[in-house]
Amino acid sequence: MQHKATDRIIFMHNVAKTYENGAIALKNINVSIRKGEFVFLVGSSGAGKSTFIKMLLREVVPDEGNIFVNGYNIMEMNHRDIPYLRRSLGVIFQDYRLLPNKTIYENVAFAMQVIEAPRRTILRSVNSVLDVVGLRDKYKCFPNQLSGGEQQRVAIARAIVNKPSLVIADEPTGNLDPETSWGIMDIFHRINRLGTTIVMATHDKGIVDTMKKRVIAIENGTIVRDEYNGGYGYET
Ligand code: ADP
Numbered sequence: 070m071q072h073k074a075t076d077r078i079i080f081m082h083n084v085a086k087t088y089e090n091g092a093i094a095l096k097n098i099n100v101s102i103r104k105g106e107f108v109f110l111v112g113s114s115g116a117g118k119s120t121f122i123k124m125l126l127r128e129v130v131p132d133e134g135n136i137f138v139n140g141y142n143i144m145e146m147n148h149r150d151i152p153y154l155r156r157s158l159g160v161i162f163q164d165y166r167l168l169p170n171k172t173i174y175e176n177v178a179f180a181m182q183v184i185e186a187p188r189r190t191i192l193r194s195v196n197s198v199l200d201v202v203g204l205r206d207k208y209k210c211f212p213n214q215l216s217g218g219e220q221q222r223v224a225i226a227r228a229i230v231n232k233p234s235l236v237i238a239d240e241p242t243g244n245l246d247p248e249t250s251w252g253i254m255d256i257f258h259r260i261n262r263l264g265t266t267i268v269m270a271t272h273d274k275g276i277v278d279t280m281k282k283r284v285i286a287i288e289n290g291t292i293v294r295d296e297y298n299g300g301y302g303y304e305t
Contacts, residue, residue: 076103077137078235078266079125084134086120094120095290098134102268104234107261109277110270111301112287118270121287122239125268126160127151139235156184159228159236159265163243165220167212167227173199174208177227184231198226202256218249225256229265236260238269242276250276274301 079102086095095117102108110118123129125138127146136143141154167176174195181191199205202222212220221241228236238257242250254276261267271277277284277300284299285292294302 077101078104078106078139079268080135080137081124082135084124084131084136086124086129086131093290094129095124095131095287097291100285100292100295102266104266105261105264107257107267107280107282108269109280109282109284109299110268110287111272111277111284116287117290118287119239122237122268122270125235125237126158127154156231157233157235159225159231159233161221161224161228161236161238161241163240165212165217165224167220167223169212171211172208173204173210173212173215173223176212176223177230180227180230194230195226198230201229201259202226216249218245218252221245221249221253222256225253225260229260233265235266235268238267240270240272242271242273247275254280277301 079100081098081100084095084098087093098121110121112118120129124131124136124143127143131144134144138154139157141150141157146154168179171179177195177198178191181194186194196205199208202225204219204222204226207215207219212223215223236257242253245253250273257267257269258280281298283297284294284302286294286302
């Protein structure tokens, strides 16, 4: 299949990262991800998954190679453009990272206030994404009044409220039981169907094997497998 260069939302060419203490986190990484793909990033602990994700956010800068994310040249970008890169991405973590003293509504609205969206737009968009994650009736609650699965759904609402074309999730089901995890995956599936690219690092063999998406497996800092309709690949 032929694809235009502009179809790529992530492109990495010969990327390598060694930390200051000498730990080689990634080497010789070549990846191209097109708009609209759903990609699982798998690999054992210490394989390099978090470093991979941090490079997409430009929290970690590689020592070698080229990376383009959402049209931004990670290696050569100006410092003042970093916030724009990050705002163009939706990011979800294992531990939710909600603001404990803000309500669910305020947690999601906050992501729009920082980009100075008009109040009416914020109201409409927050209600709409809380509908997507099935939590509109909880808008007045505080995070500690919600279950883990509900908190993660708020984090997803916050990640998508500014309509990012790329959502990056680092072990989003890592703290959740299997049934709750499937509820989260159902939301990711729907977001992806609407056109959003998803890159998700996970240890969840059941989810990876069932969803049959593209699987990029990293071991000892290199990509050992990259296949469509893939599985987790080894017993856990
Ligand atoms: P994973 O997310 O797959 O568990 P990481 O990307 O966190 O893997 O780690 C890859 C390798 O880089 C490991 O050997 C880890 O110890 C090392 N590493 C990660 N972060 C740092 C850091 N900030 N400083 C030094 N070494 C690090």
